[in-house]
Amino acid sequence: MQTQKLFYEDCHLRSFSAKVTACTPAEGGFAVELDRTAFYPEGGGQACDTGMLGGVKVLSVREKEDRILHLCDGPLGPGQTVVGQIHWERRFDQMQQHAGEHIVSGIINARYGYHNVGFHVGADTVTIDFDGMIPPEALEEIEWAANRVVWQNLSVRCWYPSREELPGVAYRSKKALPWPVRIVQIPGVDSCACCGIHVEQTGEIGIVKLLSCVKFHQGVRIEMACGGRALKFLQKIYEQNRQVSQAFSAKVLETGEAARKMNETLAAEKFRSAALEKQVFDSIAAGFAGAGDVLYFAEALTSNGVRELADRMASQCGGTAAVFSGGDETGYSVCLVNKQGDVKELGQKMSSALQGRGGGKPGFFQGSVRAPREKIEAFFKEAVK
Numbered sequence: 001m002q003t004q005k006l007f008y009e010d011c012h013l014r015s016f017s018a019k020v021t022a023c024t025p026a027e028g029g030f031a032v033e034l035d036r037t038a039f040y041p042e043g044g045g046q047a048c049d050t051g052m053l054g055g056v057k058v059l060s061v062r063e064k065e066d067r068i069l070h071l072c073d074g075p076l077g078p079g080q081t082v083v084g085q086i087h088w089e090r091r092f093d094q095m096q097q098h099a100g101e102h103i104v105s106g107i108i109n110a111r112y113g114y115h116n117v118g119f120h121v122g123a124d125t126v127t128i129d130f131d132g133m134i135p136p137e138a139l140e141e142i143e144w145a146a147n148r149v150v151w152q153n154l155s156v157r158c159w160y161p162s163r164e165e166l167p168g169v170a171y172r173s174k175k176a177l178p179w180p181v182r183i184v185q186i187p188g189v190d191s192c193a194c195c196g197i198h199v200e201q202t203g204e205i206g207i208v209k210l211l212s213c214v215k216f217h218q219g220v221r222i223e224m225a226c227g228g229r230a231l232k233f234l235q236k237i238y239e240q241n242r243q244v245s246q247a248f249s250a251k252v253l254e255t256g257e258a259a260r261k262m263n264e265t266l267a268a269e270k271f272r273s274a275a276l277e278k279q280v281f282d283s284i285a286a287g288f289a290g291a292g293d294v295l296y297f298a299e300a301l302t303s304n305g306v307r308e309l310a311d312r313m314a315s316q317c318g319g320t321a322a323v324f325s326g327g328d329e330t331g332y333s334v335c336l337v338n339k340q341g342d343v344k345e346l347g348q349k350m351s352s353a354l355q356g357r358g359g360g361k362p363g364f365f366q367g368s369v370r371a372p373r374e375k376i377e378a379f380f381k382e383a384v385k
């Protein structure tokens with residue numbers, strides 16, 4: 001039996017009563033049919049409603065021909081009159097996103113002639129795909145235009161035009177659809193064939209926030225959030241920015257500039273410390289001139305620093321320079337260099353004796369070891385005689 005679609009008659013209907021017309025076991029529960037329902041089945045890019053029905057949970061809803069099947073976690077007796085209660089927060093969120101999508105698609109269609117070729121409601125945001133390029137700098141103005149439509153609080157009109165009326169109704173669609181067609185119109189903004197549920201007045205959307213616009217296939221993918229989703233997203237962004245503002249001691253609207261300055265300062269500091277490090281390495285290396293094989297532990301060097309120092313030291317000492325930096329707890333970074341000889345074998349022996357790893361070429365070995373300083377010293381005392 002055809003189910004009466006209460007959700008099309010009143011999109012704000014949260015609770016209703018209906019008669020159970022059928023109930024059959026189905027995968028994951030029981031498929032319950034009603035004579036009328038406010039539960040929207042999935043369709044048109046919109047998720048189905050969930051909620052409660054006669055004391056059992058409605059897990060999902062789908063439409064099969066003209067019948068609407070409610071997958072419930074328990075059985076309901078046919079003939080019984082039951083009360084249905086839809087999960088309103090979930091539904092209203094879908095209505096906000098869907099109506100916001102119509103506004104943005106309508107504005108873009110009017111300005112560029114592009115069509116919405118994909119719509120997806122994700123966990124936190126919504127994406128719309130268009131079949132043409134939109135310059136990123138146009139986003140801000142599109143966003144203003146969309147929000148002006150929200151503030152005008154326009155009535156959203158949804159109806160099925162008669163056979164005679166339909167050919168005269170202009171609507172956004174890639175192909176002509178056979179009658180009957182449900183038209184969703186936001187006056188002066190958008191006219192579209194759609195089976196989803198939308199807000200009644202555009203003011204209910206609250207806010208339309210565009211988040212990004214990236215190239216996608218032959219066009220772009222716009223990511224956005226409307227209403228409650230937009231608020232949640234902006235709250236998170238604000239909290240992140242508040243933390244950045246605190247960390248940089250910058251005003252909340254000047255964090256970008258503060259981050260840029262910090263990056264510049266860091267780059268200059270890196271440059272300065274690299275130059276200082278080289279001077280220090282040269283003077284350490286000079287202290288080992290002609291010393292032969294050298295084992296040296298340096299404080300807090302990066303692996304690049306370890307390599308630089310070992311290289312400079314080997315040029316001075318005339319033997320094998322073994323430079324370590326790190327700690328007994330964390331392990332050591334190591335580099336072995338010999339300007340005339342081969343350190344490959346020494347590197348391999350060291351790796352197996354000191355739980356190490358690494359590699360290199362004949363006069364050069366770099367890696368790390370997991371052994372305390374005492375053990376490293378003992379190994380070299382033994383290995384390099």
Ligand SMILES: [Zn+2]
Pocket residue numbers: 044098099102184194195196197198
């Ligand atoms: Zn729609």
